[in-house]
Amino acid sequence: MKATAKAHPIQGLIKYHGMRDEERRLPYHDSISVCTAPSHTKTTVEFRPDADEDVYLIGGEPVEGRGAERIEAVVDHVRGLAGFDHAVRLESENSFPSNIGFGSSSSGFAAAAMALAEAADLGLSRPDVSTIARRGSSSAARAVTGAFSHLYSGMNDEDCRSKRIETDLEDDLRIVAAHVPAYKETEEAHREAAESHMFQARMAHVHHQIDSMRDALFEADFDRAFELAEHDSLSLTATTMTGPAGWVYWQPETIAVFNAVRELREDEEIPVYFSTDTGASVYVNTTAEHVELVESAVADVGVDTDVWSVGGPAEILSESEALF
Incomplete structure (x- = not known):
């Protein structure tokens, strides 16, 4: 029950701003972005049935406060989909600077969602995984589908998901x-x-x-x-x-x-x-x-x-x- 994933951060082209549902991170309107490479986040997760508590590390440092709450929202959603309550260890690292406007939360939550879904053996498509990543960051939904992608607004996971746009x-x-x-x-x-x-x-x-x-x-x-x-x-x-x-x-x-x-x-x-x-x-x-x-x-x-x-x-x- 272990997996590693990589995701690229996004540059917003038509950006979303504001959320009408903070818990599920449902944006007010659609958005379009493009992923940037080789900048990326790599994340490894492992579900540990015998462990007592979750562990979240970014760049080797423990994540606390609001950052941990956002990760937990994604982890709990996956646990609910999988039908178990195993503790998880999640470690992540970025190849680029974070918190200066280059979309680190998008690649971070996209890589986490992808790895969690794989470790839980959910068998989901990328648009499906985008609805998991969205619970950490709406921009992360588009980082899951990659390249040029469109996140559709909506009030549920069937509507509010990301799809890739093919372009030359x-x-x-x-x-x-x-x-x-x-x-x-x-x-x-x-x-x-x-x-x-x-x-x-x-x-x-x-x-x-x-x-x-x-x-x-x-x-x-x-x-x-x-x-x-x-x-x-x-x-x-x-x-x-x-x-x-x-x-x-x-x-x-x-x-x-x-x-x-x-x-x-x-x-x-x-x-x-x-x-x-x-x-x-x-x-x-x-x-x-x-x-x-x-x-x-x-x-x-x-x-x-x-x-x-x-x-x-x-x-x-x-x-x-x-x-x-």
Whole structure:
């Protein structure tokens, strides 16, 4: 009753914001994302019938407080599906920095859900597993199905699940990750989202954004898809900043990256667009042909960079790759 899984984090393209059901983490509206590779989370889980309590470790450190509660919600759901109450040991590690806006919760809960479902021998499809991962993080549902994926909203697991979107953009997309290490608290921002006076304005246009993004992906229209993602980042941030806490995640380096991207696009006609999730770090989306030039321009801002491509779905790894 042991399994190891790997999942890639997501970059939100049309992002969800706010939850109408916090326990099941049901979002107010649909969302679309793309997974980034080789960045990943690896997780090993083992159900232990003779153990007295659960053990959760991330990066070798015990998880406590709200983090442990979120993991427990996923573990308990799997135990309920499997029909047993065995204690579990869960160990996880990331290949990239967490809590700076690069989607570590998405890959973390996707890998956990995939490994838990395998260890419990549930025999589920990835869309099925996405409903398990969603209980830890709504974004994790899309990390389970991988690549470009669409999480549908709904009030139950049959409706609120993720499905992959096939598109020819998978091979050509390159993402320059601009690291701006400012800690952020995504969960609290989601909790108060509906209290922003901008939230209803976002709800009024997000459904059209979803339809437009799906169409751009089907047509493999790079500029239209990532222009939409850039504008959605601005919309999300406007809603976040106008909530009760007035969250402002962007840092001076964030704005400097935006300006560098716009200069490349306007002065040199390079296909390049910025995107942010809830954090200060920036995804800079471009094509394989132009990625070296773009990375150089972003690095000149004075931030650390990585170059990522599209990551696939969560997967089960061999026993030899287990963390314990």
